[in-house]
């Protein structure tokens with residue numbers, strides 16, 4: 001049996017359309033959601049991501065701007081800009097595009113962003129809130145994956161879930177969200193002794209490894225839900241230059257019950273959830289101000 005495909009591109013579009021009304025309402029109340037994206041250096045992939053983030057905001061009526069610094073800029077200049085944006089009431093979300101140049105202390109920069117404007121959800125305060133089961137901002141990629149489970153009608157309660165990867169951006173917050181949703185979660189990584197043992201008994205596999213076509217069909221339990229977070233560019237062979245995920249899609253298609261493609265799966269959901277986080281930040285601020293007026 002061929003797996004059902006969870007179409008991230010279609011879901012992202014559906015969600016973005018639904019955001020327009022919320023943005024309109026907020027704008028009418030004087031709270032047009034605003035996102036600033038800070039880019040340091042000229043990494044080509046980062047430039048594309050930043051452009052997509054800003055354009056994604058503008059397309060649904062939000063305010064968005066990018067601030068670009070030379071790769072050699074002094075870290076203090078960026079910290080001063082973040083402090084200025086933290087105090088700017090028209091800005092609800094601040095994002096620093098990673099990776100930063102080597103002379104930067106990434107943690108220090110991320111912690112400088114006000115926890116109320118940390119739409120990436122990387123600030124320690126927001127990581128803590130998520131692990132306590134009361135998140136303020138959920139990191140965009142795992143947030144998008146949760147929306148895909150919802151779309152695929154995947155009931156996570158009591159399910160055996162295996163997350164491959166333990167990064168702060170994807171693996172760890174993903175595991176937290178699955179725990180909070182009632183799944184029994186195993187997190188695997190490069191030191192895991194017998195990966196196949198874990199994946200073969202999983203009802204749900206989330207792959208965030210960064211290795212092209214890493215997950216094969218024989219690593220899966222038939223009927224498993226397979227979420228492919230990976231974005232890799234193939235270096236060789238007839239498909240060189242093309243994007244592929246961490247899952248060998250063709251090999252898994254007839255084993256999995258549901259699967260996400262690459263491209264067109266988790267990727268489009270990530271920026272969509274960044275928009276969601278910025279709108280949620282503006283809604284929270286509007287609610288606080290409305291409460292203060294009463």
Ligand code: NDP
Pocket residue numbers: 141164165166167168169170171188189190191192195208209210211229230231232246266267270
């Ligand atoms: P990282 O490199 O930070 O983490 C990769 C993880 O995979 C690590 O925890 C590593 O283990 C683990 N790993 C590596 N090799 C193995 C192995 N042989 N067996 C088991 N685990 C292994 O990557 P990210 O989490 O940032 O990203 C993962 C993938 O997701 C990448 O392809 C990235 O491009 C993509 N991505 C996609 C996004 C989207 O919008 N769709 C957003 C963010 C990322 P260890 O910790 O032990 O080193």
